[in-house]
Amino acid sequence: xxxxxxxxxxxxxxxxxxxxxxxxxAPKPADAPGxxxxxxxxxxxRVAAAPHTVWDQASLVPVRDHIRSRLAGMGLAVATYRYPxxxxxxxxxxxLENIAAAIPGKSGxxxxxxxxxxxxxxxxxxxxxGSRGAADDGYGIATMLEIAxxxxxxxxxxxxxxxxxxxxxxxTGLHGAAAEMTHNLAAYADVDLxxxxxxxxxxxxxxxxxTGRNNLATLRLYRNARWPFAYSFAVDVYRxxxxxxxxxxxxxxxxxxxxxxxxxxxxxxxxxRDNPDNISLRSLQHYGEQILPVVLxxxxxxxxxxxxxxxxxxxxxxxxxxxGILVSYPATAAKIISILTTILFVAWTARALVRKEARIGxxxxxxxxxxxxxxxxLGIGLGTSVLLAKATxxxxxxTYMPGVPFDRAITWVLVFLETLVPYLLASRRARKGGEIGSxxxxxxxxxxxxxxxxxxxxxxxxxxxxxxxxxxxxxSWLASRTGRAWIVWIPAALSIGLFLxxxxxxxxALTIGALGIVTLLAFFPLTLAGPxxxxxxxxxxxxxxxxx
Numbered sequence: 347x348x349x350x351x352x353x354x355x356x357x358x359x360x361x362x363x364x365x366x367x368x369x370x371x372a373p374k375p376a377d378a379p380g381x382x383x384x385x386x387x388x389x390x391x392r393v394a395a396a397p398h399t400v401w402d403q404a405s406l407v408p409v410r411d412h413i414r415s416r417l418a419g420m421g422l423a424v425a426t427y428r429y430p431x432x433x434x435x436x437x438x439x440x441x442l443e444n445i446a447a448a449i450p451g452k453s454g455x456x457x458x459x460x461x462x463x464x465x466x467x468x469x470x471x472x473x474x475x476g477s478r479g480a481a482d483d484g485y486g487i488a489t490m491l492e493i494a495x496x497x498x499x500x501x502x503x504x505x506x507x508x509x510x511x512x513x514x515x516x517x518t519g520l521h522g523a524a525a526e527m528t529h530n531l532a533a534y535a536d537v538d539l540x541x542x543x544x545x546x547x548x549x550x551x552x553x554x555x556x557t558g559r560n561n562l563a564t565l566r567l568y569r570n571a572r573w574p575f576a577y578s579f580a581v582d583v584y585r586x587x588x589x590x591x592x593x594x595x596x597x598x599x600x601x602x603x604x605x606x607x608x609x610x611x612x613x614x615x616x617x618x619r620d621n622p623d624n625i626s627l628r629s630l631q632h633y634g635e636q637i638l639p640v641v642l643x644x645x646x647x648x649x650x651x652x653x654x655x656x657x658x659x660x661x662x663x664x665x666x667x668x669x670g671i672l673v674s675y676p677a678t679a680a681k682i683i684s685i686l687t688t689i690l691f692v693a694w695t696a697r698a699l700v701r702k703e704a705r706i707g708x709x710x711x712x713x714x715x716x717x718x719x720x721x722x723x724l725g726i727g728l729g730t731s732v733l734l735a736k737a738t739x740x741x742x743x744x745t746y747m748p749g750v751p752f753d754r755a756i757t758w759v760l761v762f763l764e765t766l767v768p769y770l771l772a773s774r775r776a777r778k779g780g781e782i783g784s785x786x787x788x789x790x791x792x793x794x795x796x797x798x799x800x801x802x803x804x805x806x807x808x809x810x811x812x813x814x815x816x817x818x819x820x821x822s823w824l825a826s827r828t829g830r831a832w833i834v835w836i837p838a839a840l841s842i843g844l845f846l847x848x849x850x851x852x853x854x855a856l857t858i859g860a861l862g863i864v865t866l867l868a869f870f871p872l873t874l875a876g877p878x879x880x881x882x883x884x885x886x887x888x889x890x891x892x893x894x
Contacts, residue, residue: 364846
């Protein structure tokens, strides 16, 4: 049992590294400077006092009045844009009424903040009548009003302007934003970047989950967020999904953009439980800690005072590493990292084969075995989600299956069981005196294949395979050069820590209907971690591959 204590500690360290980035900031009190969730909450209490859907036009009147009153009270000129009636996909017709305000800047260029003020009616099976929209989109309204308050209280004229748009009828087809882009596009000629504030749950981190294409310059501005939480793979995934928000309408017209939303507790989404009693002040503060610094930086920096300030030729690859740390680099650098990783893997494997620390036939067999187990992980996850759908009567859908009891516990139990498989296989091979080099080489090859697949289809996720693989290669080399076998535990912990929040976000965003995707994604870093955990054990007799 003693020999397993070290690997267990490494596993715990990896889990801790993965949990830490999910932390959200403490809410600031009403008398604090800057963005205060306590102050912003007061706006949610007003706008979410009752359901306010476009199917009940009278219910929208007090919400509109509150937004106009708050903006006017800050000294801002308020405009109302009214548009002809639309008929939504559910057969309801109504006129559209968007509310706008602006704080001008010297340059004549502006950033635009967007949220919608209608709550959701019942549109599908998992939803309910009576949602008060406290999170969706009370979070957006409150965040924007609090940011407007901070800016309006400033004494200096802004270098670049900040505009605010509160849209109508988002929930029934993005109609308010579409009307602006169809009937009023010229009014946005000064806008360089649109920031949309949304919610698809009621708590957890506010995820920056979408940008426009070629987002390099946009991400450079986003780096100013005080508590960034973003993963570039999410942008690639969202681009391939049928979902849309108000930002969709702006991106179609070529605007740069950032999109924010909480994802936790999706079972509250579009139900009566989306009410002020269930909002999270920590989540609300997290919106502010990201968006306000970005807006302030834009408003103060003269470099953004020219048209095309966010034009770029490529995307960024990025991910959150510990609270407040956003690792980002251009897509070109990601390709270079992947090429370097491939070269190092070939060199590492060649040396292992020459030194008989791995055998090509054994490595090929293990590659096929890992591939088969990956397929099994996908099948088990998929089968479990289908069985849960049948057991609960909830329709099975990969991207939307909320309300399954104990869904999170089920997910993490399966992932934990997956964790044991590569470790126990490597332990058994070590116990029988077999070399682990073939096992590790095959795992590296599998992750290299996934790196190539992601570069082709989801390039924003390339870091998920390139960085753990680089860490494993570096850790193995360092362990062999220093004679300290435990060094290989470092890449094992880092790989687990990198993937855990990603798995968490995929599970939240896609629900347990995507359990197969979660179990499949989890399997790849574990194929590296398992052999590395065994190689680092003090009692192990295996040398790390590449030892000299």
